[in-house]
Amino acid sequence: MIDKLEMLIALAREQHFGRAAESLGITQPTLSAGIKQLESQLGVQLVWRGSRYGGLTPEGARALDWARRIVGDARTLREEMRAVHEGLAGTLRIAVVPTALTVAARLTSSFCAAHPGVHVSILSRSSVEIVSMIENLEADAGVTYLDNEPLGRMVSVPLYREEYHLVCPSDAPLAGRAAVEWGDLAGLPLCLLTPDMQNRRIVNQRLFEAGVVPEVRVESNSTVVLMSHVATGGWSTILPREMAEFLAAGRRVTSVPIRGRGAHAVGLIAPWREPHTPVLEALIEAGGRLAV
The missing domain is CATH 3.40.190.290 (D-Maltodextrin-Binding Protein; domain 2)
Structure with missing residues (x-):
């Protein structure tokens, strides 16, 4: 079922069957069939259908919340089992607001020195995009503002205050x-x-x-x-x-x-999930050490 849940997440993210299928590297008929199979397994309609994608039904929106949790937990399990045998490895995806890129470089430089088996991918994004990417499992963590606009269910580590x-x-x-x-x-x-x-x-x-x-x-x-x-x-x-x-x-x-008056806090954010993957947990610890 994990692959079907990943299809639902991709469809909700792209809001288009063709783009969602392309993002997963599968054909559109395969995606459509997967969503229908998931609906059959759950016994509810998840997607409004017409000549094009019409959005998620109320049941689909609820299923999306579960899908994100289940797929995230499955990835955590895989990463934890791999870490037991291989140590910390894999790819860590971090989305960063443009004004924090220099601080993010200090964070990832120290992190990579301590964990050479981890490849880091850093993308410059707006604060709204960062939260969306983390929720949709497109990014593992972000560096963004902590106290100016809502973050949702995230764990945060303050890094510095903007002057x-x-x-x-x-x-x-x-x-x-x-x-x-x-x-x-x-x-x-x-x-x-x-x-x-x-x-x-x-x-x-x-x-x-x-x-x-x-x-x-x-x-x-x-x-x-x-x-x-x-x-x-x-x-x-x-x-x-x-x-x-x-x-x-x-x-x-x-x-x-x-x-002028007090500056805004900028910090590392990650999904509110326990446990985190070993790689993400190590990044959070590195953020705590970097905080000034």
């Missing part, structure tokens, strides 16, 4: 300041992360509270793109301290602290 910096050309009027206020940013031509990013929503809120209507000329989901625009000399951006200092190194730009 914001203005990054501007070295000859810009604000570049010589020891620190600036949010209100000082009025009138600056800004390039910022896209609105789907939680960092952008936090920055927007800080500017709003300071009475600043931001002049955002360029948006991107990549911090590298933002820094590239700043380096041309015509733009400024707002980034967390560690990311700002990393990207500013060796460039004719300056990173200036922005004074």
Whole structure:
């Protein structure tokens, strides 16, 4: 039944029979037959059908919750049995908000040094996507904001608190300041992360509270793109301290602290499940040691 439950998870994730089948590496008829077999085994209709996928029935939504738990537990069992004989091995998939990629690198570097048999895959994603990926078993863990928007049923390990910096050309009027206020940013031509990013929503809120209507000329989901625009000399951006200092190194730009109220916590999150896989448990322990 595990394979049929994985089909249900993929279908709910992709919301399309063809894409779900492709994601599993099977044909669409095989997927359709698997879902029908699962419905027969459970004695309920799971999917509304018409000319195309019509969503899950109420019973299907409930079955999806069970499917995620059962498939997750089955994967945990396999990983634990493998760890008994081979030690920690396999692939660890981590989704990370763009502004935390430098911290995630410190986490995975120490983790990989301690566990050379584990391959790590890191994907840059928005905070909403990270939670969805973990729930749909597409990611094992995430690094994201902990206290600004709901996370659902997740275990979390705080890693650091975001402190914001203005990054501007070295000859810009604000570049010589020891620190600036949010209100000082009025009138600056800004390039910022896209609105789907939680960092952008936090920055927007800080500017709003300071009475600043931001002049955002360029948006991107990549911090590298933002820094590239700043380096041309015509733009400024707002980034967390560690990311700002990393990207500013060796460039004719300056990173200036922005004074303001308390910053948001960023940390490692993982599914609320006991036990975790041995690999994920080791990552959580590494996160606890890294926390500052």
